[in-house]
Amino acid sequence: MQAASERVTRPHRRRALACLQCRKKKLKCDHGNPCGNCSRARNKTCTYAPTTTEDSTTPEPRPSRSSVDEIETRHLYNSASRAEESRRPETLFTKTWDSPSSVPGERWAPSAVASLLLPTEGSPNDLAMSQDKSQTIPISTSLDGLSGPLPEVLTWIDKEYATKGESLQVRQNCKPLIKRLRQQRSMAWTPGDYGRYLPSRHLADALIDSYLRTFESVLRVLHIPSFRRDYHLMWDQTSAASPHFIVQVQLCLALGASLYDDTFSLRGQALQWIQEAITWVHSSEKSCLSIAGIQNLCLLELARRNMLEIHGDRSWIRSGVLIRTSMVIGLHRDPGALPGVLPAQAEIRRRLWATVLELTLSSSMDAGCPPLMSLDDFDCALPMNLNDEALDLRSHTELVACDDDMRTDASLQIALARTLPDRLAISKLINSIKAEALYPQILSSSMSFKNTCRLLNDSLRRLVPQPTGFQRLYSEMTMCRYLFTLHIPYIAVSAQNPMFLQSRNICIEPALNFAHSALNSPLLHDAFLESIRSATGADAPCEDFFRLALCGLGPYRTVLYQAVMIIGGELSRTSVDRPETSYSDSTLTRNIRSLELSSLLRVGVEWAKQRIMAGQDNVKDYIILKAVLGCADAKIKGLPISDAIEASGLEASLEAKAMLTQLVNTGDLVSEEPESVPDSGSGSLDDFWTADLSSYDDFFLPFE
Numbered sequence: 166m167q168a169a170s171e172r173v174t175r176p177h178r179r180r181a182l183a184c185l186q187c188r189k190k191k192l193k194c195d196h197g198n199p200c201g202n203c204s205r206a207r208n209k210t211c212t213y214a215p216t217t218t219e220d221s222t223t224p225e226p227r228p229s230r231s232s233v234d235e236i237e238t239r240h241l242y243n244s245a246s247r248a249e250e251s252r253r254p255e256t257l258f259t260k261t262w263d264s265p266s267s268v269p270g271e272r273w274a275p276s277a278v279a280s281l282l283l284p285t286e287g288s289p290n291d292l293a294m295s296q297d298k299s300q301t302i303p304i305s306t307s308l309d310g311l312s313g314p315l316p317e318v319l320t321w322i323d324k325e326y327a328t329k330g331e332s333l334q335v336r337q338n339c340k341p342l343i344k345r346l347r348q349q350r351s352m353a354w355t356p357g358d359y360g361r362y363l364p365s366r367h368l369a370d371a372l373i374d375s376y377l378r379t380f381e382s383v384l385r386v387l388h389i390p391s392f393r394r395d396y397h398l399m400w401d402q403t404s405a406a407s408p409h410f411i412v413q414v415q416l417c418l419a420l421g422a423s424l425y426d427d428t429f430s431l432r433g434q435a436l437q438w439i440q441e442a443i444t445w446v447h448s449s450e451k452s453c454l455s456i457a458g459i460q461n462l463c464l465l466e467l468a469r470r471n472m473l474e475i476h477g478d479r480s481w482i483r484s485g486v487l488i489r490t491s492m493v494i495g496l497h498r499d500p501g502a503l504p505g506v507l508p509a510q511a512e513i514r515r516r517l518w519a520t521v522l523e524l525t526l527s528s529s530m531d532a533g534c535p536p537l538m539s540l541d542d543f544d545c546a547l548p549m550n551l552n553d554e555a556l557d558l559r560s561h562t563e564l565v566a567c568d569d570d571m572r573t574d575a576s577l578q579i580a581l582a583r584t585l586p587d588r589l590a591i592s593k594l595i596n597s598i599k600a601e602a603l604y605p606q607i608l609s610s611s612m613s614f615k616n617t618c619r620l621l622n623d624s625l626r627r628l629v630p631q632p633t634g635f636q637r638l639y640s641e642m643t644m645c646r647y648l649f650t651l652h653i654p655y656i657a658v659s660a661q662n663p664m665f666l667q668s669r670n671i672c673i674e675p676a677l678n679f680a681h682s683a684l685n686s687p688l689l690h691d692a693f694l695e696s697i698r699s700a701t702g703a704d705a706p707c708e709d710f711f712r713l714a715l716c717g718l719g720p721y722r723t724v725l726y727q728a729v730m731i732i733g734g735e736l737s738r739t740s741v742d743r744p745e746t747s748y749s750d751s752t753l754t755r756n757i758r759s760l761e762l763s764s765l766l767r768v769g770v771e772w773a774k775q776r777i778m779a780g781q782d783n784v785k786d787y788i789i790l791k792a793v794l795g796c797a798d799a800k801i802k803g804l805p806i807s808d809a810i811e812a813s814g815l816e817a818s819l820e821a822k823a824m825l826t827q828l829v830n831t832g833d834l835v836s837e838e839p840e841s842v843p844d845s846g847s848g849s850l851d852d853f854w855t856a857d858l859s860s861y862d863d864f865f866l867p868f869e
Contacts, residue, residue: 185212192327205319315734318792321810332811335818336788342825343782349829352437356444359411362437364418366400372421372431373414379709380420383577383639384523385516386463387417389553409457412445416464423472424709427688429716429779432472439468454494459517462487466524470531470719484528488538491521497543508564509556515548516575519582526585526592527720530646535596540586547582548575572628577636580624581643587617591647604655604665611651611671618644634707638682642724645675649727656731660738673735676728680765683725686711688775689768693760715772716779726786729769733793736762740800763797770794777824784821791817 183194187202195201199211325333354361363369373396381387396414399406415438422431429435442465445452452458466487470480495503496518500511522538529536549566552573556564567573594610621640625632632640648671655668685698685706697703713721739759773787795813799806 181214185214205316205323207316315737315793315796317796317806317810318789321792321807321814332815332818335815335822339784339822339825342822342829346782346825346829350433350436352433354437354441359408359441359445360403362434364434369418372418372425375421375424376417379424379635380467382633382636383581384467384520385575385578386460386520388513388556388558389574391558408445409452409461412442413461413464416442416461416468419468419472423716424712427712427715427779432780435472439465439472453490456513456517459491459494459496462490463517463520463524471713471717471721473718478532478534480528481532481534484525485537488521488525491518496521497545499545507558507561509558509560512548512551512556512564515545516578518543518545519548519578522585523581526589529592529596530650533596536589536592547579550575550579570627570629572630572632576628577632577640580621581640584617584621587614588647591651595650607651608667611648614647634704635709638707638710641679641682642720645679645728646720646724648672648675649724653727656734672731676731677765680725680728680732680769683710683714684765684768684772689771691764691768693764694768697761715775729766729790730793732762732769733766733790733797736766736797737800740797766794766797774820777821780828782825787821788814788817
C-alpha cells in the first residue's frame with residue numbers, strides 16, 4: 166500500500182523533446198534529424214537526450230504538428246500506375262499541338278513549405294545519391310526566393326525573430342503606414358455605375374495603345390478592328406454603350422495604366438476599374454457564358470494577376486472557373502467541327518482558348534497546385550498565322566494562313582502555344598502529389614525543355630519583321646520560369662554535394678541573360694553593365710517590359726526576383742571559391758564574372774527599391790535583397806558576415822519605412838482621386854517578420 170502511494174505521489178518529469186543544441190540556444194525545435202535549426206546553422210551534430218525511463222514499453226511522445234507536416238510533405242511514395250498513366254503519350258492532338266516530351270522514370274511530389282526546408286548541411290540521409298533511391302528534395306513552383314544557398318541570411322532572420330531585433334521593430338512600424346496607404350486608395354462608387362471614372366479621351370487612347378502593343382501581342386483576347394470600332398462608338402455615344410463593353414474597355418485601360426509611367430501614377434484609377442469588373446462578374450454570371458464574357462474574364466484575370474497582391478491559390482481557383490466556363494460554351498472543341506461557325510469566328514475561338522490554357526497553366530505555377538488539365542481534354546487546334554485585318558467576322562470565305570516566317574498578330578501566341586505541352590508536363594511533374602522522381606529525371610526533363618527553348622528561339626529569329634522587345638522578353642521570362650522551378654531547390658545543396666552542380670550551371674546563364682535584358686533601364690544605370698552591353702551589342706532597352714517589372718506583379722516580378730536571387734547566391738559562392746588551376750587568389754576571368762554578378766545584384770537591389778517608390782507596399786523584396794548584397798560584400802572584403810547582414814537589413818528596413826512615409830504623405834502620388842483596395846484579403850499585410858519560421862513561406866513566397 167505504501168509502495169503504491171509512492172508510485173502515485175512521485176513527481177514525473179516529461180522527457181525533453183527538443184535536441185540538445187536547440188535547448189541550449191532556447192530555440193523552438195522541429196524534432197527532425199537533424200532539426201531545421203541545426204541544418205541552417207550547419208551544426209555537425211544534432212543530438213537528443215536519451216530516454217531515461219525504466220519502462221521500455223512507454224510509447225514515443227507524439228511529435229508536434231509542424232513535425233508531422235514536414236514528415237508528410239517529405240514522405241514521397243511510389244505510385245507506379247499513376248506515374249505510368251501520367252506519362253501516357255498524348256496522341257489525340259498530334260496534328261495540331263506538339264506532343265509533350267516523354268520523361269522516363271517516376272515523378273515526385275512538391276511542397277511549397279518543404280521546398281524551403283532544404284538542409285544546408287549535407288548528411289548521408291539528406292544528400293546521398295544512389296541509383297535505387299529517390300531524392301527527398303522537394304520542388305515547389307511557389308518558390309519565390311533562393312533561400313538554400315544563403316544560410317547566413319536565414320540565420321539573421323531567425324535571430325531577428327527570436328530576439329525581436331531592431332529590424333523587426335522597424336518592420337512592425339511599417340504596418341500602420343501600409344494600412345493608411347491603402348485607406349487612401351478608396352473611391353466612392355455606386356455598384357452598377359460603370360464608366361464613372363473613365364479618363365479623358367486623349368489619355369484613354371494612349372492607355373489602349375499601350376495594352377494592344379504589349380499584352381494583346383502575346384495573349385490574344387480581342388479582335389482589334391472590332392474592338393477599335395466599338396471603342397470609338399462608345400466615346401461618341403457613352404450612354405448607349407453596354408456595361409460589358411465598358412468593363413472590357415476599363416480592363417484594357419487598367420492594364421495599359423501599368424505601362425504609363427515609372428511611378429504608376431494611375432494606380433488608383435486602375436484599381437477602381439478592376440473593382441468595377443469584379444462587381445460586374447459577380448452580378449451577371451450569366452453574361453460570362455459568351456465569347457464577350459470569356460474575354461472579360463481573361464482580361465480581369467490578367468489585370469488581377471499583374472496588379473493586385475493576391476495569393477496564388479486564389480488565382481488557381483479563378484482559373485479553374487475560367488477554363489470550365491470556357492468549356493461550357495465549347496471553346497475546347499475545334500470550331501471546325503461545330504456547325505454554323507464562320508471561319509473568322511473560328512479563329513477568334515482558337516485564340517481565346519489558347520489564352521485560357523496559358524492563364525490556367527500560369528496559375529498552376531503561381532499556386533504550386535496541379536494544373537488539372539490534360540491534352541486529352543480538348544481538340545481545339547492552334548490558331549492560324551493571320552493578322553486581325555484578315556478576319557472578317559461576317560464572311561464565309563475560307564482563310565489562308567501566312568507563312569510561318571511572317572510575323573503576324575498571332576505569331577507569338579502560336580510560338581508559345583507550341584511549347585505548352587512541354588510546360589504542362591513540367592507543371593504536372595513538379596506539382597504531382599503521388600509520385601516521385603530521381604534527380605536524373607529532373608535533368609532529363611530539363612534538357613528536353615532546353616531543346617524546346619532552342620526551337621522557340623529559332624522560330625522567333627526567323628520571323629520577319631523581328632518580334633518586339635516586349636515579345637522577346639515575355640517569351641524569355643515564360644521559359645526561364647520553368648527552368649528555375651526545376652532547379653532552384655537543387656542549387657541549395659550543390660555547395661555540399663557536387664552531384665547537383667548541374668542545376669547551378671543550368672540556372673545561372675538564363676538568370677544572367679534575363680537580368681541583363683529586364684534590368685536595362687536609364688533608372689538603373691551601372692557603368693560596368695553599360696560597357697558589357699555596348700561591347701556585346703545587346704538589344705535596346707524595352708521600356709514597356711521594365712515598367713511592368715517595376716509597377717506590376719505576377720511573373721513580371723517573381724521571375725526577375727528569382728533571377729536576382731540566383732545571381733546573389735552565385736556571387737556569394739564565387740566570393741569564397743578559389744580556382745584550382747591558378748596559384749593566384751584571383752584570375753582575370755573570375756574578377757570579371759564577380760564584377761558582373763555584383764553589378765547585377767546591386768541593380769536588382771535598386772530595382773526593388775524603385776518598386777516601393779512606384780507604390781508597391783510590399784517591402785520584403787528590398788530588405789532581403791539588401792541583406793543578400795551585404796552578405797556577398799562581406800565575403801568579398803573578408804568582413805564579419807553576420808554584422809554586415811544585420812547592418813544591411815536594418816538600413817533597408819529604415820529606408821523602406823521612410824519611403825512608405827513619403828507615399829502616405831504625398832497621397833501615393835495620385836492625382837485628385839484616392840485609390841481603391843479591391844482585394845481586402847491581400848496577403849501582403851501578413852507579418853513578414855513574425856511568421857512561423859519553421860516554414861519560410863511568409864518570407865520568400867509572393868503575396869499575389
